[in-house]
Amino acid sequence: MKSILGLMKDTVYRCMAWICRLVMLFPRQEELWVFGAWKGKLYADNAKYMFEYVNREHPQIRAVWIARDRAVVREVRAKGYHSYANHSLMGISLCLRAGVALMTEDTHDISKVLISGSKMIQLWHGMGIKDVRKFVQPDISRARAHYLKYAHPYERQYWMTACRDAAEKYARAFGVPPEQMFITGQPKDDNFVVCGKNAMVEKIRARHPGATIYVYLPTHRNFGQGDVCKELTYEAFARLNALLCEKQIVMIFKPHTHEFVHYRGKTRSLSNVIFATDPEVYGDVYTFLPMCDGLITDYSGVMLGYLTGGKPIVYFPFDMDEYLRNDAGFCFRYEEVTAGPICKTWEEVVHAIDAIRAKDTYKQRREELRKRFSPYNDGRNCQRVYQSIQSILDRPIESGWSRVRQVQGAGGEV
Secondary structure, three states: OHHHHHHHHHHHHHHHHHHHHHHOOOOOEEEEEEEOOHHHOOOOHHHHHHHHHHHHHOOOOEEEEEEOOHHHHHHHHHOOOEEEEOOOHHHHHHHHHEEEEEEOOOHHHOOOOOOOOOEEEEOOOOOOOEOHHHHOOOOOOHHHHHHHHHHOOHHHOEEEEOOHHHHHHHHHHHOOOHHHEEEOOOHHHHHHOOOOOOHHHHHHHHHOOOOEEEEEEOOOOHHHOOOOOHHHOHHHHHHHHHHHHHHOEEEEEOOOHHHHHHOOOOOOOOOOEEEOOOHHHHOOHHHOHHHOOEEEEOOOOHHHHHHHHOOOEEEOOOOHHHHHHHOOOEOOOHHHHOOOOEOOOHHHHHHHHHHHHHOOOOHHHHHHHHHHHOOOOOOOHHHHHHHHHHHHHHOOOOOOOHHHHHHHOOOOOO
């Protein structure tokens, strides 16, 4: 029975690979760009900010957001932009004709098959410290490998990265030729430079005058599988709330996308701990993160992108030994990429925030890491991504790392 199922799966993979090859024959329009994020379930991340930039600055490009969730389609349309479901007739038609497809995780953000013939632009979702090679499945059938060559072709995508470390890391991890790696900065990091106000943060400040507001952004544990860590239970946050009240600190807790299942509809906010679990309100953390006073995180890629804003970071790797043993692991030494107090308990976290508020002794270290991992802090990352895409469309790609160096010279500090 097992061998029969395997044969059936291989047959499906071979058929899907041939469909992808046929789709690649469709004529493409270079002025039609489709965007998507997080398996089509969110309007967020690098793809969102690039989408809004193109709509605002380059109206000659027909920019369309493709989503799987119809609530996302309604959200984008309410903002005055074009959006369609990926399984609708218009969505299918647009994906088949799009000359450029911009994603934040993989082709499943838009449509695995229908964008096979597009110029695929991988914006990714951060320059993290995790060893992503551990997520790459080494043992797959030849039929599936053939299918993935067309449907999830990391090596055929053009990558827009934050820094040289990111370009080299992902080139190695996913087998991407170096000439397809561009150092542009992340579109979402422009928010740290060009940011306005956020109604939710202003409401918190009005309710807690004089309080310090930190955002807690932990990464996922094994893609949300398994039980919630005891440090992240409602009971733990209830005990933490008392400490935060005493020190006049408010913490906004935003679970990772993969962890939402553990919290949606199951928690209520405490006085000084706000559960950012409503995806319609808190789905995009970059709408409020730059307006807060600091960040608490563990191994999330935000720990490097957040350096762009220059604000304090408190690190809370409470389960590091277990994480290194059972999860992704790191491609850097943790001490090499941190610029703030490293805490093991919530009590230490609260004490660290209070100490930084009295005297911030980590500013120089944060600036050193920013120059390495977030070299562009001029608010022009979206512009550099757009220029890089145009260079891909206009002329053949140069060999080696020369293209990376050229993009580095496109403006801003390096």
